[in-house]
Amino acid sequence: MPPPILHELKHQLGPEGVLYQPEDLLLYEYDGSVERGRPDFVVFPRRTEDVVAIVGAARRHGVPLVGRGAGTGLSGGAIARRGGIVVSFARMNRILDVDVENRRARVQPGVVNSDLSVAVARANLHFAPDPSSQKACTIGGNVSENSGGPHTLAYGVTTSHVLALEVVLPTGELLHLGNSAVDTPGYDLPGLFVGTEGTFGLVTEITVKLTPLPEAVQTLMAVYDTVDEATETVAEITARGITPAACEMLDGWTIRAVESFVHAGFPLDCSAILLIDLDGIREEAAAQAEETLAVCQRHGAREVRVARDGAERELLWKGRKNAFGAIGRLSPTYYTQDGVIPRTKLPVTLRRIGEIGKKYGFEIGNIFHAGDGNLHPIILFDASQEQQFRNAVAAADEIIAFCVELGGAITGEHGVGMEKDRLMPLLFSEEDLSLMRRVRDIFNPEDLLNPGKVFPVLKSCGEIRARPAPAKSGVRA
Amino acid sequence: MAANSARTGEMDPASAALDVFAADRPQYADYSRCVHCGLCLNHCPTYRLWHVEADSPRGRIRQMMLVDQGQLALGPSYVTHIDRCLDCRACETACPSGVEYGKLVEAARAQIEQGYRRPWPARIARDWAFRRLLPQPRRIAAAARLLRMYQRSGLGRLARATGILRLLGLRDRERLLPKVDSEFFFSELGKTFPARGTRRARVALFAGCVAQVAFSELHRATIRVLQANGCEVVVPPRQVCCGALASHAGVRDVARDLARENFAAFEDGDFDAILTSAAGCGSALKEYPQLFPSGDPAREPAACFSGKVRDVTEFLASLGLTAPLGRLPLRVTYQDSCHLAHGQGIREAPRALLCAIPGVELVEMPLAEQCCGSAGVYNVTQTKTSLELLALKMDAIRETGAQVIATANPGCILQLRAGTAIHGTSQEVLHVVELLDRALVPGSP
Ligand SMILES: Cc1cc2nc3c(=O)[nH]c(=O)nc-3n(C[C@H](O)[C@H](O)[C@H](O)COP(=O)(O)OP(=O)(O)OC[C@H]3O[C@@H](n4cnc5c(N)ncnc54)[C@H](O)[C@@H]3O)c2cc1C
Numbered sequence: 007m008p009p010p011i012l013h014e015l016k017h018q019l020g021p022e023g024v025l026y027q028p029e030d031l032l033l034y035e036y037d038g039s040v041e042r043g044r045p046d047f048v049v050f051p052r053r054t055e056d057v058v059a060i061v062g063a064a065r066r067h068g069v070p071l072v073g074r075g076a077g078t079g080l081s082g083g084a085i086a087r088r089g090g091i092v093v094s095f096a097r098m099n100r101i102l103d104v105d106v107e108n109r110r111a112r113v114q115p116g117v118v119n120s121d122l123s124v125a126v127a128r129a130n131l132h133f134a135p136d137p138s139s140q141k142a143c144t145i146g147g148n149v150s151e152n153s154g155g156p157h158t159l160a161y162g163v164t165t166s167h168v169l170a171l172e173v174v175l176p177t178g179e180l181l182h183l184g185n186s187a188v189d190t191p192g193y194d195l196p197g198l199f200v201g202t203e204g205t206f207g208l209v210t211e212i213t214v215k216l217t218p219l220p221e222a223v224q225t226l227m228a229v230y231d232t233v234d235e236a237t238e239t240v241a242e243i244t245a246r247g248i249t250p251a252a253c254e255m256l257d258g259w260t261i262r263a264v265e266s267f268v269h270a271g272f273p274l275d276c277s278a279i280l281l282i283d284l285d286g287i288r289e290e291a292a293a294q295a296e297e298t299l300a301v302c303q304r305h306g307a308r309e310v311r312v313a314r315d316g317a318e319r320e321l322l323w324k325g326r327k328n329a330f331g332a333i334g335r336l337s338p339t340y341y342t343q344d345g346v347i348p349r350t351k352l353p354v355t356l357r358r359i360g361e362i363g364k365k366y367g368f369e370i371g372n373i374f375h376a377g378d379g380n381l382h383p384i385i386l387f388d389a390s391q392e393q394q395f396r397n398a399v400a401a402a403d404e405i406i407a408f409c410v411e412l413g414g415a416i417t418g419e420h421g422v423g424m425e426k427d428r429l430m431p432l433l434f435s436e437e438d439l440s441l442m443r444r445v446r447d448i449f450n451p452e453d454l455l456n457p458g459k460v461f462p463v464l465k466s467c468g469e470i471r472a473r474p475a476p477a478k479s480g481v482r483a
Numbered sequence: 484m485a486a487n488s489a490r491t492g493e494m495d496p497a498s499a500a501l502d503v504f505a506a507d508r509p510q511y512a513d514y515s516r517c518v519h520c521g522l523c524l525n526h527c528p529t530y531r532l533w534h535v536e537a538d539s540p541r542g543r544i545r546q547m548m549l550v551d552q553g554q555l556a557l558g559p560s561y562v563t564h565i566d567r568c569l570d571c572r573a574c575e576t577a578c579p580s581g582v583e584y585g586k587l588v589e590a591a592r593a594q595i596e597q598g599y600r601r602p603w604p605a606r607i608a609r610d611w612a613f614r615r616l617l618p619q620p621r622r623i624a625a626a627a628r629l630l631r632m633y634q635r636s637g638l639g640r641l642a643r644a645t646g647i648l649r650l651l652g653l654r655d656r657e658r659l660l661p662k663v664d665s666e667f668f669f670s671e672l673g674k675t676f677p678a679r680g681t682r683r684a685r686v687a688l689f690a691g692c693v694a695q696v697a698f699s700e701l702h703r704a705t706i707r708v709l710q711a712n713g714c715e716v717v718v719p720p721r722q723v724c725c726g727a728l729a730s731h732a733g734v735r736d737v738a739r740d741l742a743r744e745n746f747a748a749f750e751d752g753d754f755d756a757i758l759t760s761a762a763g764c765g766s767a768l769k770e771y772p773q774l775f776p777s778g779d780p781a782r783e784p785a786a787c788f789s790g791k792v793r794d795v796t797e798f799l800a801s802l803g804l805t806a807p808l809g810r811l812p813l814r815v816t817y818q819d820s821c822h823l824a825h826g827q828g829i830r831e832a833p834r835a836l837l838c839a840i841p842g843v844e845l846v847e848m849p850l851a852e853q854c855c856g857s858a859g860v861y862n863v864t865q866t867k868t869s870l871e872l873l874a875l876k877m878d879a880i881r882e883t884g885a886q887v888i889a890t891a892n893p894g895c896i897l898q899l900r901a902g903t904a905i906h907g908t909s910q911e912v913l914h915v916v917e918l919l920d921r922a923l924v925p926g927s928p
């Protein structure tokens with residue numbers, strides 16, 4: 007890499023704002039996914055002007071750019087697949103303005119999701135998207151991945167909570183998309199931008215909607231001896247028009263992993279639990295909870311526990327939110343998948359996943375956002391065996407193919423990134439993909455920003471071969 | 484994939500099984516539990532300050548792995564980032580994967596101690612502190628007398644010249660010095676203090692090293708509170724420093740020797756529990772077995788000793804307070820000591836004890852579980868960072884409007900007292916047990 011760009015970057019950001027020594031770059035090879043790629047520089051802007059200057063330098067020198075929030079992404083989105091500059095937004099982490107009356111906040115992209123909710127809790131508000139990684143991931147990352155969480159069943163995923171964006175395009179333009187009004191005339195450009203996995207532009211400021219905290223929340227945990235009973239319960243809850251704020255399912259295997267971490271009193275001998283939140287005004291939440299409880303019992307729940315207070319509720323949810331990581335206690339290696347199916351197809355899908363597991367000889371645990379059919383099968387395997395890794399990927403691909411067959415999708419919330427680019431043709435025709443490329447080219451015409459993501463790439467010589475056995479610690483959620 | 488070819492072949496280089504120091508480096512079984520999910524980042528005080536991976540738990544674990552596998556030098560960059568870690572273990576609390584970070588970082592420090600040559604001034608200072616001063620009660624007393632002289636007569640030059648006092652935080656930070664007691668606690672070693680009323684338990688008090696010259700009053704308060712709640716308190720005579728500071732610094736041989744001395748000192752007493760009022764000591768004492776590889780003859784006495792160790796707040800909360808308490812109309816905020824909250828998982832006990840005092844209003848500060856910057860000798864070795872963290876802490880405390888800052892570890896008390904001096908706030912800083920002591924009703928059975 008030519009030194010002039012280093013000089014320019016340092017000039018703009020100061021010596022503390024640029025990393026370029028190999029020992030530092032090694033630590034930006036990874037994110038939360040199984041992917042790897044080493045950048046040539048990591049830069050830390052503090053304000054929008056810094057980002058504009060960074061993009062200018064990158065353009066002058068023809069160096070690719072990749073945005074990075076907290077690096078919790080699960081599809082390699084923040085990884086410099088083609089080298090270049092990683093733009094870390096971690097230091098752009100100020101909450102710029104909270105407008106309690108109009109329920110909105112203006113934040114820098116590096117603000118951590120749950121930090122915003124904590125900051126506005128006193129005004130009885132919160133930022134509704136609640137990915138399980140919310141205590142670490144950034145709002146910029148949420149915008150780029152259009153992240154969801156257990157409670158986005160009722161509240162909607164990130165895109166429903168973004169009012170306006172300030173972005174720097176890889177062309178160097180600084181744009182303001184949308185405005186603070188909830189419904190504006192013209193095209194919904196923020197809506198177009200959200201979920202583009204860091205391939206349209208670098209987000210430098212976000213105006214988000216804040217949501218009132220519900221007056222009351224009731225949390226139910228229903229315990230089942232068979233997975234079928236649990237999935238049938240979900241089907242009836244939906245059919246009856248009960249609208250839970252969240253409805254999550256963990257299977258027995260996952261529960262055992264989680265219990266050893268949270269000690270929430272999850273029963274160790276069951277096959278599935280449902281975790282259901284009902285919220286609203288006090289009477290409404292209580293009535294819905296009662297009705298849900300009856301449905302659970304009718305479908306054979308062997309026990310239904312209603313959390314007595316906030317502390318118990320938090321404990322139950324802690325179990326769910328830490329499920330991925332907690333699996334690390336059960337097995338040294340696992341591969342978490344992310345697929346979507348029509349939620350009525352849950353029972354058949356689960357059976358199919360069981361069969362696929364048997365076929366390859368893997369144990370597969372399952373976590374679902376059962377309310378919206380987003381499922382996370384977790385495949386346990388031994389990474390020290392190359393064949394096992396290949397089989398795990400094959401099993402995952404079969405599961406995802408089955409999801410698509412049922413009318414679902416290849417990812418619910420973890421994104422395509424560089425993990426699933428090759429699966430895009432399962433879902434989209436060449437015309438679809440070419441239309442998407444044309445849209446991207448409006449914003450990112452030279453593919454300077456986050457190249458090698460989302461779209462299936464022609465494999466270069468170096469890439470046409472089996473993936474090497476993964477890092478033993480690497481193949482994770 | 485091209486990028487993937489850079490993927491590190493994370494294989495167990497455990498061929499070193501025969502290596503005598505095998506235990507003194509991060510172990511594959513421990514670091515490979517990290518799934519690099521990043522959930523710990525925002526809980527790490529150094530990441531929150533600088534926002535770079537190298538100073539985050541995930542990045543530090545990665546560096547340990549890279550060093551272990553020969554892809555990163557055991558050199559200045561690695562040492563810098565490991566040195567900057569507070570060993571506060573907030574990342575352990577955050578980690579869903581059960582990574583035992585404290586164990587890892589102490590192993591990394593032992594590895595550094597054995598395999599990396601620090602510049603000579605640091606070497607000499609560390610050698611002095613960890614090998615000569617702390618393990619030797621007589622030297623601690625001598626150093627403390629010097630310091631006392633310094634404090635009472637302003638003989639600054641003399642004190643500074645000894646170099647010992649650096650360890651106690653003297654250099655730029657005279658405000659941070661512990662105030663040396665007029666009467667050291669050493670004189671109480673070997674004594675037994677009877678229970679008041681019916682005897683409910685027989686306990687041993689672990690007195691520590693520096694605490695004996697700077698926190699005698701805390702020890703005396705602890706004994707009074709225990710007595711008043713029906714405990715017979717024994718202070719075993721031959722006890723020595725717990726070795727936590729040595730162990731955190733990677734000087735494991737010293738830590739092991741101290742541990743063995745302590746096993747012997749507490750061996751025959753038939754105690755229901757061994758109590759400490761220092762969370763830092765407590766967490767080291769509870770983890771003694773980790774110092775010895777399995778198969779080592781010290782493993783069993785270590786397990787036996789550690790099984791009895793309790794933090795004094797933990798013990799009192801589970802025993803239940805029986806002594807009548809008078810009213811203390813105070814607004815109190817509680818700073819979680821890292822090695823109590825993250826190291827031992829104790830958060831409720833100290834709060835419950837505070838709330839048991841009539842009149843005390845407990846007001847939580849934001850981020851109570853974040854380190855105040857004390858962190859053993861961190862405030863001496865990394866003064867600037869320590870003071871930055873302290874400033875953040877003092878802001879959070881000010882928000883509560885509390886008159887008293889309660890905490891559970893002498894190191895935190897010193898740091899927070901310095902905080903009130905530096906930032907000109909007027910709160911009193913006390914151990915939870917000292918507040919209980921104040922509330923004791925004099926003369927009641
Ligand atoms: C244990 C665990 C649980 C998770 N649970 C969920 C879940 O429940 N729901 C869910 O949706 N996701 C989940 N995720 C995935 C991940 O946390 C989310 O995708 C999150 O939004 C990523 O945020 P981040 O700040 O870590 O972004 P990063 O991983 O750093 O980046 C993600 C993408 O955003 C881009 N990006 C980041 N900031 C900017 C910016 N300012 N401008 C432009 N592009 C940017 C990056 O280039 C990259 O493409 C989970 C991850 C883990 C490890």
Ligand code: SF4
Binds near residue numbers: 516519520522524578
């Ligand atoms: S939370 Fe645990 S597993 Fe995740 S990166 Fe941190 S140490 Fe590793």
Ligand code: SF4
Binds near residue numbers: 529540570575
């Ligand atoms: S021990 Fe504390 S300072 Fe060290 S990595 Fe963990 S959280 Fe950070």
